[in-house]
Amino acid sequence: MEDVKSFFVSIGEFLDKSIDIGQDIHISMMDIIILAIVLIIARAILGVIRRLMTRRMPVDDRKKFKVVFSYGKWVIYTLIFLITMHSVGINLTGVFAASAALLIGIGLALQTLFQDIIAGIFILVDQTVHVGDIIELEGKVGRVEEIKLRTTRAVTINNKVLIIPNHLYLTNSLYNWTQNGTITRESISVGVAYGSDVQLVKKILMQVANEHPSVLHDPPPLVLFNDFGDSALMFKLIFTMGDSFQAVIPQSDMRFEIDRLFRENNIKIPFPQRDVHLFTNT
Secondary structure, eight states: OHHHHHHHHHHHHHHHOEEEETTTEEEEHHHHHHHHHHHHHHHHHHHHHHHHHHTTSOHHHHHHHHHHHHHHHHHHHHHHHHHHHHHTTOOOHHHHHHHHHHHHHHHHHTHHHHHHHHHHHHHHHHOOOOTTOEEEETTEEEEEEEEOSSEEEEEOTTSOEEEEETTHHHHSOEEETTTTOSOEEEEEEEEEOTTOOHHHHHHHHHHHHHHOTTEESSSOOEEEEEEEOSSSEEEEEEEEESOGGGTHHHHHHHHHHHHHHHHHTTOOOOOOOOOOOOOOOO
16 A cells, blocks of 8 residues: 555656746646647547548648648647646746737738638638639639649630639639539620511521530520610520630631621621711801
8 A cells, every 4th residue: 555655656746847947937747748638639639620621622632731731730739839838837928929929920921921821721621613613703714723722823715824812712703614514605696787587587596506516405505686776686696515615716606607697698787876967057
């Protein structure tokens, strides 16, 4: 019994031993054990969070997220260390003050960079944009080629590289043309002169759409008689395409063909006309 009691006394003395760091900081072995336990628990919790957040990500996005998460993990470990030391009675007020001032200074200097990185993390987590998607942002359209933590690289139809800072996703409306699939509905508007055979106009527009190789037949093209305009009868040809990124080329081809068939069938495309009346005082 005495041996057991002396054993626990020895353990207690060991745990009470302290390490002096500076004049006001004293760390006991018990403090170190508590810190180690807290860090182990934090590591386990962070591991579970990372697995939950990356389970539905593609492999490439998962690797990028793990890199960012590893940096954030060390920041969290540092905060846990400081908070735990303060909780067990170690005076770290000066360290907290210095850390707060340092973080505020870094945050102000690198505000846009942090915004880009945070937005990049959001993109990886919620999967709003993928490589291969066609997006429109601030009137610019491009196919996404690469998503990095700070920027997204896209290629326009003119084969120009578009570098998009990721924070723009947070401050602007993003149009993802292909999130619901690569098939999209496109249209061409055209006006014909009053008195034209509207059924013939509809037939020609349907013929142009059905004969173009880039137009899908399911769902079939559709012609809408939109309005009676000031100078023309307004029609819209609606059709389906499998690659909306290249839509401007088929649209141009069909406009050429519409103009040719209208000329052959004596259908006029009017230009705006205005009557000017001059009044003179006699």
